[in-house]
Amino acid sequence: xxxxxxxxxxxxxxxxxxxxxxxxxxxANDVANAMGTSVGAKAxxxxxxxxxxxxxxxxxxxxxxxxxxxxxxxxxIDAETFSHAPQYLVYGMMSALLAAGxxxxxxxxxxxxVSTTHSIVGAIVGFAAVGLGMxxxxxxxxxxxxxxxxxxxxLAGIISFALIRSVQRLVxxxxxxFERAKKVVPFYMFLVGFVISMVTMVKGLKHVGLELSFLHxxxxxLLGGAIVMAVGSVFLKRIKPDPEADKDFRFSSVERVFAxxxxxxxxxxxxxxxxNDVANAVGPLAAINSVIASGGQVGAKAAxxxxxxxxxxxxxxxxxxxxxxxxxATVGKKITELTPSRGFAAELGAATTVVLASGTGLPISTTHxxxxxxxxVGMARGIGSLNLRVIGTIFTSWVVTxxxxxxLSILFFYFFKGLFGA
Numbered sequence: 001x002x003x004x005x006x007x008x009x010x011x012x013x014x015x016x017x018x019x020x021x022x023x024x025x026x027x028a029n030d031v032a033n034a035m036g037t038s039v040g041a042k043a044x045x046x047x048x049x050x051x052x053x054x055x056x057x058x059x060x061x062x063x064x065x066x067x068x069x070x071x072x073x074x075x076x077i078d079a080e081t082f083s084h085a086p087q088y089l090v091y092g093m094m095s096a097l098l099a100a101g102x103x104x105x106x107x108x109x110x111x112x113x114v115s116t117t118h119s120i121v122g123a124i125v126g127f128a129a130v131g132l133g134m135x136x137x138x139x140x141x142x143x144x145x146x147x148x149x150x151x152x153x154x155l156a157g158i159i160s161f162a163l164i165r166s167v168q169r170l171v172x173x174x175x176x177x178f179e180r181a182k183k184v185v186p187f188y189m190f191l192v193g194f195v196i197s198m199v200t201m202v203k204g205l206k207h208v209g210l211e212l213s214f215l216h217x218x219x220x221x222l223l224g225g226a227i228v229m230a231v232g233s234v235f236l237k238r239i240k241p242d243p244e245a246d247k248d249f250r251f252s253s254v255e256r257v258f259a260x261x262x263x264x265x266x267x268x269x270x271x272x273x274x275x276n277d278v279a280n281a282v283g284p285l286a287a288i289n290s291v292i293a294s295g296g297q298v299g300a301k302a303a304x305x306x307x308x309x310x311x312x313x314x315x316x317x318x319x320x321x322x323x324x325x326x327x328x329a330t331v332g333k334k335i336t337e338l339t340p341s342r343g344f345a346a347e348l349g350a351a352t353t354v355v356l357a358s359g360t361g362l363p364i365s366t367t368h369x370x371x372x373x374x375x376x377v378g379m380a381r382g383i384g385s386l387n388l389r390v391i392g393t394i395f396t397s398w399v400v401t402x403x404x405x406x407x408l409s410i411l412f413f414y415f416f417k418g419l420f421g422a
Contacts, residue, residue: 008292011090016311018097019285023278023315025104026116028323030277031057031316032331033350033366034270035324036113037374040332041343043262046325053270053324054317060274061313076121076141077128086291088131091416092409093284096123099408100280103401108319111326111334112397115365119405120280121145126406127413149398152353152364153372160349160376167258167341168380172251178241181257185236186229192261192348193228196268197221198355228264235260251339258340265347273366274316282312331370334390336378349373368398 034057035049044052082089100119107114121142128136167188174180201217212220236257245252285308291297332338338346350366350373357364371394378386 011292012289015090015094015097015285015288016308018094018101019281019308020311020315021101022097022104022120022284023281023312024319024322025101025108025119026277026281026312027057027316027319027321028108029104029112029114029319029327030116030273030367031270031320031324032113032327033370034273035266036328036331036370037338037343037346038262038266038332039328040338041259041262041340043259043340043343044266046328049266049328050321050324052267053320056267056270057274057316057320058313060271061278061309061316076125076138076145077132077136078138081128081132081136086297087420088417090288090291091420092124092127092131092413093288094416095127095409095412096120096405097281097284098412099123099126100405102408103404105323107397107401108323108326110397111330113327113331113367113371113394114397114401115367116277116280117365118145118398118401120284122402122405123409124284125402126409129406130410131413131417146402148364149368152357152369153375155356156349156353156369156373157376157379159352160345160373161380163345163349164342164377164380167345171254172341177251178246178253178257181254182236182239185257185261186233188344188348189232189261189264190225190229192225192265192344192351193232194221194225195348195351195355196228196265197224200268200271232260232264251341255340258344261344262340262347265344265351269347269351274313277366278309278312278316281315282308285311330390330394331374334387335371335374335394336381336385336387338374338377342377346370346373346377349376 031053035044035053038044039046039049097120100116100123103119103123104114104116125137125142170184171177171181198217198221201212201220239253239256239260241253242256249255286305289305289308332343336342347370350370353364353369353373354366375386375391
């Protein structure tokens with residue numbers, strides 16, 4: 001412990017590097033949650049998606065990323081168990097960041113959409129179970145996280161299936177689908193604005209100290225939905241039917257109407273995602289900084305200095321710009337063929353699931369939720385429209401994520417323990 005306190009700058013520099021790597025992985029992998037469907041549906045090009053995501057992910061991560069964070073993510077271990085050996089918390093969190101960051105790099109390289117939350121949770125469980133003992137881990141919390149592998153994609157899939165069926169019934173199955181879309185889509189715009197406002201307020205604004213109740217968030221979200229509907233309606237008036245394009249694909253003009261929806265959804269989801277998931281990278285870093293700055297004191301909460309948020313925000317941007325396209329391609333193109341109407345249903349289904357989970361306290365993964373939503377949209381056209389081989393690979397990567405993070409974290413924990421001294 002004495003050596004660590006004598007070399008605080010070295011320890012913080014190492015921890016900052018590992019935190020940047022973890023944030024890099026969040027940007028490279030999780031950005032598909034916000035952008036993959038928009039790119040796959042051709043509402044945005046990859047270049048446009050990256051530019052939008054850089055702006056809104058950075059804004060969400062830096063402006064609403066959090067002033068105070070729990071030192072242990074998701075309450076899976078108790079901070080007080082480190083009171084007799086605070087250096088173990090530092091070694092453990094450094095190990096967790098490095099382990100989760102490396103796993104996310106591997107997954108992103110292969111284009112696997114995995115959960116960044118599950119990556120860091122698996123890494124924390126790994127070092128805690130081995131370094132402190134099995135009793136140090138709240139296994140009931142870990143069990144609820146594992147259960148979310150089933151609940152979150154299933155719920156998102158059901159909602160998205162219902163949404164795309166409503167689009168088919170209310171718009172696509174009519175004699176003049178374009179005119180019908182101009183009448184119906186404003187209501188979908190209201191739904192998008194409402195749900196995205198709820199995501200931002202329930203999962204984003206709480207980080208800047210605005211602890212709105214669920215009811216207050218609901219009322220503000222109604223206003224958000226009305227604003228999006230009003231702005232979107234202005235854009236809709238400018239869209240004219242294209243008879244030539246409709247000869248090749250009957251719904252070409254209709255899909256251009258839904259493409260307007262996708263741009264709104266992409267911008268807002270990127271902000272909400274940046275504000276929420278940056279905690280996976282900066283939470284452990286804040287815990288390390290708290291222990292070192294206090295001379296070895298361990299608390300359940302840790303202050304969030306601006307330099308830590310900046311490390312997280314910059315890491316997300318670099319990961320997104322360099323590797324983001326790989327996972328976007330998997331989510332947007334390889335699971336099933338997406339059009340703007342299908343992409344809209346998937347995005348809104350996933351966002352609605354996030355809101356419901358936040359309101360009820362269910363642990364979910366945004367990655368699992370979005371993949372489930374895309375599966376629901378695909379099932380509306382029959383199982384033949386799904387690429388079962390890609391889906392099998394994705395499910396396998398989900399199962400491997402927790403143990404992979406745990407194993408790597410254990411190895412790094414013993415390495416740091418031997419290097420810096422117990």
